[in-house]
Amino acid sequence: MDFQQLADVAEKWCSSTPFELIAAEETERRMDFYADPGVSFYVLCPDNGSSDSFHVWSESEDCLPFLQLAQDYISSCGKKTLHEILEKVFKSFRPLLGLPDEDDAFEDYSADVEEEPEADHPQMGGTLLRKSMTEEKCSLHFLCPFDVSVSERSCLGSMSFTI
Numbered sequence: 029m030d031f032q033q034l035a036d037v038a039e040k041w042c043s044s045t046p047f048e049l050i051a052a053e054e055t056e057r058r059m060d061f062y063a064d065p066g067v068s069f070y071v072l073c074p075d076n077g078s079s080d081s082f083h084v085w086s087e088s089e090d091c092l093p094f095l096q097l098a099q100d101y102i103s104s105c106g107k108k109t110l111h112e113i114l115e116k117v118f119k120s121f122r123p124l125l126g127l128p129d130e131d132d133a134f135e136d137y138s139a140d141v142e143e144e145p146e147a148d149h150p151q152m153g154g155t156l157l158r159k160s161m162t163e164e165k166c167s168l169h170f171l172c173p174f175d176v177s178v179s180e181r182s183c184l185g186s187m188s189f190t191i
Contacts, residue, residue, distance in 0.1 A: 031057055034073050034110050041114045046125055061117075067091055067124050069117060073110065082113050094120045 029037075035052045038059050042049050047067075051060040057073040068088055074080035081102055086092045098116040102108055122129055 029110075030076055031073065035059065037110050038071075038114065041111055045114075045118050047118070063121070063125060065124075065126075067121050069095060069121075071110070071113065071117075082108060082110065084113065084117055091121070091124065094124055096120070 031052075031054045035049070038049050038052070038061075041047075042061070046063040047061045048063065049059060050062045051058070053059075057075065058070055059073065060068070060070045062068045066088070069084055069086040069091060072083040072085075074082060084095055084098050084102065086095055095117065097120040098113060101116045102113060119129075
């Protein structure tokens with residue numbers, strides 16, 4: 029893809045992110061991006077028809093560690109598009125931009141629930157007293173007719189029982 033087409037892809041990507049394309053140097057095949065509060069990086073684009081891959085870097089020591097995800101992605105198998113790389117960079121910088129990580133898909137949840145869970149065995153069962161979930165800890169509390177010790181597992185909503 030020629031450099032102007034890559035610059036067009038970058039401009040389109042910027043329109044849906046907080047980043048701006050602040051410089052596009054065709055001779056160096058370099059595009060510089062910036063977003064408040066001081067998040068910057070650049071992309072070096074391979075020559076047309078070259079077997080080289082894209083390269084991402086930042087001259088900011090604060091930003092550089094966050095680019096590891098994108099750099100690992102670029103060096104993994106297969107040819108990558110500029111758009112795919114920019115998406116990885118955006119994902120990498122989400123914490124610096126004050127945006128939530130897209131992998132944290134669950135929302136804060138807190139509720140008191142009175143319901144009967146389905147029993148795996150007719151003699152086994154219990155009453156769910158309370159279910160609560162926060163970003164830090166998930167827990168389920170059961171009233172059980174047996175002597176049961178419960179150990180919680182973090183944020184997976186699963187529990188192990190010992191009878």
